Amino acid sequence: MKTVDINCDLGEGVNNESVLMPLISSCNIACGGHAGDLKTMIKIVSLAKSDNVKIGAHPSFPDKENFGRVIVDLSSSDLYDALKSQIERLKSIVEAEQLKLHHVKPHGALYNLASVDEEVAEVVVSVIKSIDENLVLYAPFGSVISKIAQDEGLKVMFEAFADRNYNEDLTLVSRTKSSALIHDAVMMFEHVYNMVFFGKVKIRSGVEVALKVDTICVHGDGENIEENLHFLTQKLIANNIEIS
Numbered sequence: 001m002k003t004v005d006i007n008c009d010l011g012e013g014v015n016n017e018s019v020l021m022p023l024i025s026s027c028n029i030a031c032g033g034h035a036g037d038l039k040t041m042i043k044i045v046s047l048a049k050s051d052n053v054k055i056g057a058h059p060s061f062p063d064k065e066n067f068g069r070v071i072v073d074l075s076s077s078d079l080y081d082a083l084k085s086q087i088e089r090l091k092s093i094v095e096a097e098q099l100k101l102h103h104v105k106p107h108g109a110l111y112n113l114a115s116v117d118e119e120v121a122e123v124v125v126s127v128i129k130s131i132d133e134n135l136v137l138y139a140p141f142g143s144v145i146s147k148i149a150q151d152e153g154l155k156v157m158f159e160a161f162a163d164r165n166y167n168e169d170l171t172l173v174s175r176t177k178s179s180a181l182i183h184d185a186v187m188m189f190e191h192v193y194n195m196v197f198f199g200k201v202k203i204r205s206g207v208e209v210a211l212k213v214d215t216i217c218v219h220g221d222g223e224n225i226e227e228n229l230h231f232l233t234q235k236l237i238a239n240n241i242e243i244s
């Protein structure tokens with residue numbers, strides 16, 4: 001029996017949180033950078049509490065116009081302030097419900113840039129440490145930010161994506177390419193099962209690359225997300241992979 005966390009990005013305007021929450025074990029809540037407002041955050045924290053789902057902050061470059069999917073040229077100090085205010089905003093809501101914030105997962109362009117850029121990664125790690133050194137970082141295996149975080153004493157959960165294809169260097173295939181996304185439920189399960197059970201991901205060329213996986217992300221705004229997530233969780237459980 002293996003165990004994996006299933007996480008989902010929520011509060012991004014799809015309004016399907018009540019359906020998805022019972023199917024996941026942790027959630028990443030948009031906290032104002034690319035999406036999310038006070039009302040939405042309060043609602044989703046309440047849902048997570050009811051379903052005993054771990055709560056994480058999903059901060060972004062402050063750029064709602066581009067949904068956080070474009071790199072914003074900020075100084076390190078301005079980026080630090082923007083991320084800290086986002087995470088602390090959600091943290092206060094979580095604590096008002098007598099819960100604890102569990103993790104931080106950067107969003108979109110910030111996630112991708114921090115995976116390869118040391119300066120940006122250091123800012124993200126510094127923000128997390130300044131708020132709570134017990135917070136977990138969700139980050140890609142082998143990424144720059146995961147290594148910096150571990151060197152700084154933070155716990156890291158290595159994240160992979162159920163609905164995204166990979167390049168040979170374990171970066172995600174760009175959303176500008178037709179092969180970026182996985183929409184088929186069976187293909188999604190096979191993709192996840194291979195990563196969780198065998199520690200390998202099959203890239204576009206058909207080659208398998210080794211990786212470590214602690215948590216699997218399924219995007220809350222993905223095509224057929226409700227049906228695909230339900231299928232994925234049931235198939236994982238049926239194949240001796242516990243979701244926790």
